[in-house]
Amino acid sequence: MFNVTRKSIQWGNETLTLESGKVARQADGSVIATMGDTSVMANVTFAKKAKPGQDFFPLTVHYQERYYAAGKIPGGFFKREARPSEKETLTSRLIDRPIRPLFVDGFNHEVLVIVTVLSHDLVNEPDILAMVAVSAALTVSGVPFMGPIGAARVGFSNGEYVLNPDVEDMQNLRNNPDQRLDLVIAGTKDAVMMVESEAYELTEAEMLGAVKFGHDAMQPVIDLIIDFAEEAAKEPFDFQPADYSALYAKVRTAGEAQMRAAFAIKDKQERTNAISAAVSAIKGALSEEDLANENLGASIKKLESAILRGDIINGGARIDGRDTKTVRPIVSETGILPRTHGSALFTRGETQGLVVTTLGTGEDEQMIDALTGNSRSNFLLHYNFPPYSVGEVGRFGPPGRREIGHGKLAWRALQAVLPAGTDFPYTIRLVSEITESNGSSSMATVCGGSLSMMDAGVPLKAPVAGVAMGLILEDDGKYAILTDILGDEDHLGDMDFKVAGTANGITSLQMDIKIAGITPAIMEQALAQAKDGRMHILDEMAKALTQAQAFSQYAPKIETMQIPTDKIREVIGSGGKVIREIVELSGAKVDINDEGIIKIASSDAAAIKRAYDMIYSIVAEPEEGRIYTGKVVKLVDFGAFVNFFGKRDGLVHVSQIANKRLTHPNEILKEGQEVKVKLLGFDDRGKVRLGMKMVDQETGEEVAEKKEESSEA
Incomplete structure (x- = not known):
């Protein structure tokens, strides 16, 4: 039932496999490319006739990632893949750019390329695999495509180029000091067609070396596609580029002088208007038959290109009068x-x-x-x-x-x-x-x-x-x-x-x-x-700025603090109750991550301090021997309970309240009263022991204990 073609090579650390003939057999070209456990399917279809009057090449590329490929269900209300993500859009462009120039000139038939990620092992990036699959699908489809192309990803780590680094190696490149480059390259056997890169201040020689390394590394892939196509390719589509040399000669005769004068205008808008006028003059000089020729647009563009390119290549000035190396003002x-x-x-x-x-x-x-x-x-x-x-x-x-x-x-x-x-x-x-x-x-x-x-x-x-x-x-x-x-x-x-x-x-x-x-x-x-x-x-x-300026008064101020990860739950509280209370009472924004890094933000420095102190009181541990300001929360026969450190309470025993004997703490204290206390230590059960009599309640300074007055006195 199936006429399957399957070819494989060892490429870098993985096996690259191309397969066709089993899935999507009604497409003009369909190839599934697999590397590791990552599989990408590319399907190519093209119109067998061009639309009348079509004067451009209508190529459309859609790259789509299905969440099932990684065993995930999409988020959101509808639980279905919706509009393309940024990654999908960028990868669609990445595929389009190297293949577009390789279609035969004059081929204006509509071409649709749909690429679907079927499986993702979270190790091998599917974008490179997608470019390889598309190249193979175009090569076997019979469309007039002057490929194939190959593709590769190049990393640069510890002075060495790396072929197709793992996904993990390239994620968050900014925080990976060992990896300085993420370069994607595509090209034919003889030349480079496309480069896209993110780098960390590499020299020109290092970048050029990466391009050469990537181009050499893709050659086995190109050979694989050629070998694959020898078995799986369909008959080439019968397409002969139109010969519009006679029409071009008429266009050139009718408008070269006016078009050349238009390109001599330096101002863009004036030049655009002059070029439009020249095009109108050309059309006015042509016959009805010439105007109906579908290659008229190509002829006019060829004239524009010949004038602009000819002047520069022969040593003349550019459109705006510059030489080839000068930057505009x-x-x-x-x-x-x-x-x-x-x-x-x-x-x-x-x-x-x-x-x-x-x-x-x-x-x-x-x-x-x-x-x-x-x-x-x-x-x-x-x-x-x-x-x-x-x-x-x-x-x-x-x-x-x-x-x-x-x-x-x-x-x-x-x-x-x-x-x-x-x-x-x-x-x-x-x-x-x-x-x-x-x-x-x-x-x-x-x-x-x-x-x-x-x-x-x-x-x-x-x-x-x-x-x-x-x-x-x-x-x-x-x-x-x-x-x-x-x-x-x-x-x-x-x-x-x-x-x-x-x-x-x-x-x-x-x-x-x-x-x-x-x-x-x-x-x-x-x-x-x-x-x-x-x-x-x-x-x-540098005439405007060479370094960072002072912060705008309208920008939020942020202070960070690091807390132990086992304290995160205490800061957040049940259902976020504690952190919401901190935000409400302090007036600052508070954000905490899984590493225990807390960011406190506000345009008001006092609000940041309030939030900082509230968080500190939750995560810090009270220190023995230190003096704190607290509030009496409860009086009992044997002493007073004082809230002295965040939500921590401690007992001031009746004997530690004053330098005299008290029958009941209410002789000196009342609930809600602010007091200064010293942390004396912890009892066998971990309860906090506090003292007041050794602290000056006015200044908060520790003073020498006076001898306790006798009960008789």
Whole structure:
């Protein structure tokens, strides 16, 4: 009934297996990839006809994690997987980016890729496995795909590169001093297609070494997919790219001069309007038959690309007049919003980000429910890209994949320099409002985020800056690497290579390639050129701020205290009764974790002290010989019970109340009276023994005992 194809190799410390022919047989390509006990299924379908007039490639990738894969039931009311999590969205982008450039030019048929995590052993990360499964599914589907690609994760521990580190090794990288890198790489046999990384101030040489290590490590996977496809692949889909050279010649004749003049305009909005006018002029010069040609859009884009790329590759100036290495003019400002905890406006050319920092308490940490378990994050970064930032009228709604991806890139760049939670016990939220955009708004978020946090008083280990690099690579091998690319250079170029870091090293690197990959030599030059650009940007940022400023008066103040873990239950109380009472009476926020670390937060220092004292009285033990202030809570024939330490009571025996004989304690004391007592010790049953007569009730100082008066006197 089944025609199963199954291939395996030993890859690193695990066995990688590809299987097809048993599940989802009606998909054009279906592959289940397994490593350890982690299994991922990739299914590919594609339309056999393109939609009329389709002038772009409609590829959609959906990566989805099923909670059953880790033996879990989803949280929430409905107990069903709902909208994609941030991890699912980012992994969908991770899969999309290296495969998109490898479809044959002109193939505009709709392609749908659905990836499902079926089993997760909590050791092998499913995202790498998902990329491998998709590559294999595309290769066997018959779609015109110029793959396969391979993928790998690279760690850097104790000076050594590590292939596909375990999930546990890569979790909470900030608190793992032995692991300095989380790099995901994808590529073909000959070239790198995509890099995504989170790093801890690695040098350019170390990053380049990681890329080379990962590319070499994925080669057995590519060979496995080729071997697998030789048995499982379907007949190639009959697709011949359209020849629109004649149409392109007409477009070029009709509008090259006007289009070239438009690209010579430096202002973005004026240039955009001029390009639109040139496109209208071209269409006005063409026949009805040419206008109906579905390759008209591709012809116009080819003309735009030829003009922009040709000028640069032949040694001419870029659109805005810069050479290939110059960064646009930069203006950095901080403290521009009076009531926020920290703010910065970072402007680079026609790209601008308003980045705002808000400091919160442990209650503000983000709860993350993932297959690997629940966790909390105390650093949040949200990136917003409204239509007005590019002068357009467009969709306005919840964040899409682009906003989530750009925000995560900036998050990776900045989290490497955050202070330890024990040194700075705040939840940090950054919000980046992109108010203008003409290329590299994610790197503007990095620069503005660094300045904004320092303005809020966050003691960063070092300022962070980021720059986007571009590439123009011609068929004859000539190329040009561009520093700080514009939007048009990103759109019409061959690479978007973002590098962020401090003066000491790289903290994040992301590379997207629109051609069939680049060589190590090009990447090495791009990294070196990016370092020069980053150092220049850091110098410009230093004109605004170089270190953390004083705390805003509106930010909460937080004090931490460590208590024994066996005292946690006492501080919380039954059903949280005790901790709620502390919060209510002190006016401060109180947060406690499983390690016994308590964070007390308030904008009022007196409220923090009240809460601290109340908690201390619960967890601390009274010291023998020390003098305390207490309150009489009960009088009995043989003495007085005094509440002297939190909720601790002790007995002052009638003989220890005064330096004279008393018939009953009520001769001197009354209930509710405040007294000074000395802790004399504990009896055989652990009861507290207190004394008053040796303490001056006015000053609280210990005095020498007077000889007790005789009963006769």
